[in-house]
Amino acid sequence: MAGRTLRVSTTFRQSVAKLGVSLGTPAHRAVSATMRALAAADLPGPGDFEASFSPGKAHVRRVVGQNVWLLYRFDDQFVFLMTARDPPPVPADT
Numbered sequence: 083m084a085g086r087t088l089r090v091s092t093t094f095r096q097s098v099a100k101l102g103v104s105l106g107t108p109a110h111r112a113v114s115a116t117m118r119a120l121a122a123a124d125l126p127g128p129g130d131f132e133a134s135f136s137p138g139k140a141h142v143r144r145v146v147g148q149n150v151w152l153l154y155r156f157d158d159q160f161v162f163l164m165t166a167r168d169p170p171p172v173p174a175d176t
Contacts, residue, residue: 089162097166116145133171
């Protein structure tokens with residue numbers, strides 16, 4: 083199902099700032115584009131994977147052209163952006 087509403091956690095906002103992703107920079111534009119793509123995509127996408135994220139797991143998508151990884155969860159209505167990281171998360175055992 084595509085066309086979900088984005089929900090952005092306070093932790094996500096803080097983690098993006100901690101990574102130095104500033105308004106108007108190429109990194110900010112890339113993160114924003116990835117966020118919009120997640121809201122419009124059938125999830126999880128072909129390049130997405132699951133990683134441990136307490137409690138449970140979260141899906142991970144890399145921001146194209148950046149060393150930024152977005153961790154998210156989703157349901158039929160929403161995409162919940164949990165955090166952003168610069169080291170790639172380790173895929174969870176399947």
